[in-house]
Amino acid sequence: MFPTSGYDPGVTPDWSFLPFMGTLKQLVGSTVAVGLIGLVAAGAIGAVTWALATAFGAHRAAQYAKWATLGSVGLAMVVGGISGLVRWAAGIGAGW
Numbered sequence: 001m002f003p004t005s006g007y008d009p010g011v012t013p014d015w016s017f018l019p020f021m022g023t024l025k026q027l028v029g030s031t032v033a034v035g036l037i038g039l040v041a042a043g044a045i046g047a048v049t050w051a052l053a054t055a056f057g058a059h060r061a062a063q064y065a066k067w068a069t070l071g072s073v074g075l076a077m078v079v080g081g082i083s084g085l086v087r088w089a090a091g092i093g094a095g096w
Contacts, residue, residue: 046065046072047069
């Protein structure tokens with residue numbers, strides 16, 4: 001049976017115990033940075049292609065470029081906000 005009065009066992013993660021955690025944090029951070037740079041570049045290329053295709057009447061290319069632009073912007077928002085989502089989810093706790 002689980003305690004219902006907000007019992008805290010006092011167990012917290014100790015990230016300094018593992019010697020590779022600093023390297024892992026840097027690796028994940030740099031991967032996020034590279035991903036954001038790539039998504040911003042894809043969004044810019046998609047926006048320029050969208051504008052040019054619309055101006056020259058290439059409607060199918062404009063449609064694909066619009067989806068590329070909107071998709072890259074949406075994915076950049078997800079990648080940029082994933083750290084906050086993980087921080088929020090880690091603070092939820094067990095709830096009992």
